[in-house]
Amino acid sequence: MSKIIFDDYKRTIRTQYEKKKMEDITGILMNPSPAQLRNLCLILFDQSLSNNDEITMKNFFSVKEKEGLRKAIEKCEISRFRPIRSFLLGEKNSDDIGRIDMGAILVDFNPRPFSNFLANKKKEIKIKEDSLQDIKCKKEDPVLSLVSEVGNEIKGLPEKSILNRYKKALTKVALLCSVGIGVVTLLPKKECMQWNTNHYEVVDCSTESSSFLDPRIPINKDRLDLKKLDPQTIKTYFENGNPIIWYAKNGDEIELFNQPGLHPTTDKTLKPITPYIINKYLRE
Incomplete structure (x- = not known):
């Protein structure tokens, strides 16, 4: 159960990242570099941290007994933030709880850390x-x-x-x-969802999966409305200059979707459509 809940924890953090980057007034989260993520840690430290966040950061930065947390953040090699950046952008997965908890802090996802998320899930199940x-x-x-x-x-x-x-x-x-x-x-039995061709369907979690890799994931309201679009049916890609279509590149093919989020099969972050992508891949 913990592995399933941990995967759910990671998915919901990535979903929060997609939402948070649109609201972030610093602009750091839109396309963060490892150095910018370290700077964001310093900004959050200066704004004051909760006890749990401080413990998470001290463990991540390996703060020594007589060393302050801020100094440890400043001295930290920016390369330590590359796996967190790759995780948030959906480029690579990670099972390192310390990194995932740091990602939760950076995008202000709650409940965090994972121990709190796990406890809440177990309460819901009970x-x-x-x-x-x-x-x-x-x-x-x-x-x-x-x-x-x-x-x-x-x-x-x-x-x-x-x-x-x-x-x-x-x-x-x-x-x-x-x-x-x-x-x-x-009684509600369908508490999972799985991708079917071009949309998510709500399915029953209680039965055993017939495939080696279970395609079912816990229901996520933010992702449930995601739909793959047929380029022939799209009349416009922008409204008031803002993109209303998102895409992912699959080999030489461009897949289009109706909202931001994560790709249903690769978990990679969907990108907003651009005139360059339209002209190169979608114009006949």
Whole structure:
């Protein structure tokens, strides 16, 4: 479970990066260099850090006992930020929790660090399990109560009256069972999504995957609306001078999408369309 949740943690940090880079007034996150990411750490330090962020940074920068955090950031080789940059841009994956937690700080993703994200996910799973148990109990209790009530009612009554009441009670039991089954049927089972040709589909997480690499990922509302577009159907690429189409290069082919984010199969960051790409690849 932790591996699945860690992958979800990384995906949501990258999604936050796509959102944050559009809002970042410093302009650092739009196309960050390793040196700029180190400078961003200094900016965040000067704005004051939470206890968790300070611990994460001290571990990442290997702060010595008598050395201040700011000094450690200033002395840090910028090459240490290259894997973080590659992770945020979707160029390379990483399973180094220290780097991923640093990425979460740089894009202001919460809850962080991963230990907090993991704890929150486990709480959500526990709440869902408790909710299912409550629904199951509520479904069963009225039936048991009604059966007990029937048993009390039929004592001491004439045979014909017993038969009529017994039929009515059975009808009530059948009705309650139908309602209970309907409630269970409506419970949300589809908590994953997977890419299907040109869009995401919501699918059931509880079954075993038929393929070696499970294509299913936890539902992400920001990515669920992503769609691959047919260039022949696109009437305009820009509105008020701003791109409204994003692309990814797959070999010699250009794939077009309706929103920013990560490519559904490669997890690489989608790029905003440019006149150069249009003229080179999309003009007949």
